[in-house]
Amino acid sequence: MKSLLAKMSMRRFVGLYLGEHEVAVSEVAVTPLGPVEIASRTEPCPQNDLLNVIERMLQSLQGRKQRRLQVAIGLPNSRVFFGTRPLRSGADASPEAVMQKLLCSPNVTTDDLTIDMVKSSINKSPVATVTACRKKYMAAILAVLQRCGAQACRTEPAPCALVRAAARQYRPPRRAKTLLRIFLGASEGVAVLTVDGLPMAWRCFALPSFSEGMSVLSAARTLMSQSRYYETETPLEYAIVHGRADLHDRLQKEGLSSEIGTRTIWREGPAPTPETMALGLALGCVDQTDAGFDLSRLMKPKASLRDIFPWGELACECVLIVLMGLCLLHRNEQVRRACTAAQMRCDGNKILASADVAKLEAEKKSLTKKLESLHQFLDSRLIWTDYVHDAMQRFPPSIQLMTLRGDSALQIPGPGKRTLQLGASVNLLPRGAVPPAVFQIVAALRNDPLMKQNFSKIELGNIGQTGTTPDGHVRAGFFISCQSTK
Secondary structure, eight states, rough: OOHHHHHHHHOEEEEEEEEEEEEEEEEEETTEEEEEEEEEEEHHHHHHHHHHHHHHHHHHHHHTTSEEEEEEEOGGGGGGGEEEEOOOOSSSSSHHHHHHHHHTTTTOOTTTTTEEEEEETTEEEEEEEEEEEHHHHHHHHHHHHTTTTTEEEEEEEHHHHHHHEEESSSOOOOOOOOOEEEESSSSEEEEEEEEETTTEEEEEOOOOOOOOOHHEEEEEEEEHHHHHHTTTTOOEEEEEESOOOOGGHHHTTTTTTHHTSEEEEEEEOSSSSSHHHHHHHHHHHOTTTOOOOOOOTSOOOOOOOHHHSHHHHHHHHHHHHHHHHHHHHHHHHHHHHHHHOOOOHHHHHHHHHHSSSHHHHHHHHHHHHHHHHHHHHHHHHOOOOHHHHHHHHSSOEEEEEEEEEEEEOOSSSSSEEEEEEEEEEEEGGGGGGGOOOHHHHHHHHHHHHOOOOOOOEEOOOOEEEEEOOTSSEEEEEEEEEOOOOO
């Protein structure tokens, strides 16, 4: 079903990952059931032939499509600078100023860099996460996209896309704020420290054979110490290990979870491959409401109205309006036919044809008033037989129900005041004590749902002796009074 909807989708996005030695693209179609990857491709890329490879791969995706490709670009670690810094009150919070402080060098100028910054909060303290790359490098890539008729949606570091793809495949634990995601590949891995889904720091590391645990632990401890350096230290809640399922058992036996010092979750994927990063980039175009980076924000040309207009949403709304109009038209035709049939029956009735309309209206009003009076009487009527049967079931064999009297004042509109009196007799215990069954009856009547509907006050009257039985027991009589407060 998803594949069929993907072929019909009008919204498609492309993720373009620029690696050190390869270029990967992933095309994703947006469907009502979620995004679906419809194409994926990876090609080796020499260092001096990057722009030609990008142009060739984008042209193969463009094909005969009339709309411009929406492309998200992912830059490798060697091409970007990334850092997190706390924001001081009163200090300059512009991206250039924060970047200059992170570089820790007054001789390095930010004019040659394209910078983007995302502000967030850690433990109620404001922080800024900054990323940057060379303007010359970014301008060359954007020029290739423009020649291919493509539009740059977003440009971000590749680890951000890797975290997005992992979160899409496996949801993070509920209410988890600080996570350490460790991605294991064939010969290298990536560790990313995230807070509320936003990467704060990452580290790439090699995975030598039979020493993978030490490499992972070293990267994890480096990130945790780096967070203290940036003054963004926060308790680590979970560590999630992605990829290399063949290493999970061995890393658990080596005590990786206890060495990291937090709960560890093991996942089969995704691995830090170019295809995964390209898919994460394309998914970032589908949902652009998240706080993400865009290094091409100030360098890319403004999108035209034709590109940003929601054609898909407009088509869906038009279809819904047409369907609603057809349903209303069908219902209107049914009502018209019923009205015509009723009118024909009225015209064929001799009594209605010869009767005076004014007299019929007067008779209708008279019958309506009588019907309303009858409904008001029935609404205020109380069915005493239900209460008699219900009350008799509450009395045990040792207590005899002698009298039952019910009064209900007729008041229109609405019911009037109602009373119900129950008289009974019981044998007293030695020394004139009242049996507990009497009080149990009163408690049962107070909790009875039927009695609660019309009687809100149920009380036990005075108990008086009425004589003795042939076997010598003292007989006493009592009353239970039930009243409504209305």
